[in-house]
Amino acid sequence: MAKITGIKCIRTRRDGSWTIVKVSTDQDGLYGIGSASDMYAPEAVIQVIEQLLAPVIIGRDAANIEDLWNTMNLSGYWRNGAILQTAIGGIDMALWDIKGKEAGLPVYQLLGGASRSAVACYGHAGGRDIVELKEDVHRFVEEGYTVVRCQLGGYGGGGFLTGKEARLPDNAWKKDAVFDEHAYLHSIPRMFEQLRLTFGPEVQFTHDVHEHLSPIIAIQLAKRLEPYGLFYLEDVLPPEHIGWYHQLRQQSATPQAVGELFVNPQEWTELAKERLIDFIRVRVSKAGGISACRKIAALCEAFGVRTAWQEGGENDPVNQAAAVHLDMAIWNFGIQEINHFRPQEREAFPGIIERRGGYLYVNDKPGLGIDIDEVLAAGLIDEGWDRFAYHRPYPLDRKADGTIVRP
Numbered sequence: 001m002a003k004i005t006g007i008k009c010i011r012t013r014r015d016g017s018w019t020i021v022k023v024s025t026d027q028d029g030l031y032g033i034g035s036a037s038d039m040y041a042p043e044a045v046i047q048v049i050e051q052l053l054a055p056v057i058i059g060r061d062a063a064n065i066e067d068l069w070n071t072m073n074l075s076g077y078w079r080n081g082a083i084l085q086t087a088i089g090g091i092d093m094a095l096w097d098i099k100g101k102e103a104g105l106p107v108y109q110l111l112g113g114a115s116r117s118a119v120a121c122y123g124h125a126g127g128r129d130i131v132e133l134k135e136d137v138h139r140f141v142e143e144g145y146t147v148v149r150c151q152l153g154g155y156g157g158g159g160f161l162t163g164k165e166a167r168l169p170d171n172a173w174k175k176d177a178v179f180d181e182h183a184y185l186h187s188i189p190r191m192f193e194q195l196r197l198t199f200g201p202e203v204q205f206t207h208d209v210h211e212h213l214s215p216i217i218a219i220q221l222a223k224r225l226e227p228y229g230l231f232y233l234e235d236v237l238p239p240e241h242i243g244w245y246h247q248l249r250q251q252s253a254t255p256q257a258v259g260e261l262f263v264n265p266q267e268w269t270e271l272a273k274e275r276l277i278d279f280i281r282v283r284v285s286k287a288g289g290i291s292a293c294r295k296i297a298a299l300c301e302a303f304g305v306r307t308a309w310q311e312g313g314e315n316d317p318v319n320q321a322a323a324v325h326l327d328m329a330i331w332n333f334g335i336q337e338i339n340h341f342r343p344q345e346r347e348a349f350p351g352i353i354e355r356r357g358g359y360l361y362v363n364d365k366p367g368l369g370i371d372i373d374e375v376l377a378a379g380l381i382d383e384g385w386d387r388f389a390y391h392r393p394y395p396l397d398r399k400a401d402g403t404i405v406r407p
Helices: 042-057 063-076 082-103 129-143 181-199 217-223 238-250 264-271 291-302 317-329 343-348 374-379
Strands: 004-012 018-025 031-035 119-127 146-153 205-210 233-235 256-258 353-355 359-361
Touching: 004 042, 004 374, 018 042, 018 082, 031 082, 031 317, 042 063, 042 082, 063 082, 063 291, 082 291, 082 317, 119 129, 119 317, 129 146, 146 181, 181 205, 181 217, 181 374, 217 238, 238 256, 238 264, 264 291, 291 317, 343 374
Parallel strands: 119 146, 146 205, 205 233, 233 256
Antiparallel strands: 004 018, 018 031, 119 359, 353 359
């Protein structure tokens, strides 16, 4: 049995926003990597790994993943927070990577083997207006995607007004591009009406609300989108308002996907159990890694809920690999969000998941099948970067009166 001898955190990408965990063992050349990336508080995650978790698990058998996961989960007493879950998730992925390498098998084989030949994914189409959006959707369709996410600009796009349109107060905190949920409520159904007229029923569409709406407006939007047959409507409500999914399900048949901000089992358990959602969208690292997500998938399978693990443009190739291995093995897979990486980033992560058309493919190498070239990874970071000067809070939208819109 290989014993854990060290844990290393590697910061990379141009802005240092990716954190890769490398778990070493006493077996020559045997190590695993995992994703502990957090764009908004990366150093906090690293401190939890280095100061709390590493001393707890160094010297332990790397094979005992379930026991190690629970040990880490309880080591800080308070649990189920985003920072701790991300730290655990990175180490957990690395342990599965090690186990696969010891067994000489890809991780999805350890999870029960293939349930499909490839992993369907969806493209992210956007445009400043409907003309640009249609052009982008057409590009994805030509590439072979059958599911495309459609946005008018960034999150909340279609709901932003100029200061003049919004009739701002005299002492307005924000002078332009304020969010108005009623404008959004009218523009998004019009957007999908135009898309269906152009692309017909063959292309499946999704849309990410990104939790910008009050509960009753969210329900109205879901009802208005029913005629356009969405694959799903994503994160229409924030975690603080998940109780409203009861009313939403009673009022609308638009499929619901939720979970990008979920880190606590109490957030997804009742939604699945009560059959209030159709897709669970937690990020693998944020939920606690492969060990946690295979259990989430099993719970959801019992209640007819499919997976759509959240990936996001700021995420790293290792988290994507972990998600795709889960996708390959679990029966109730739905769809996978993807990332696009620069050539230099792909070179720094040999074995990166490949996309061809609308599908992702594992490479069948042992473990997660992906590695990190630490020299090339270090070279990705911009010159003069300082890890302790890193500061990137989430950009927040506001309404005309200044009220913050919850993301």
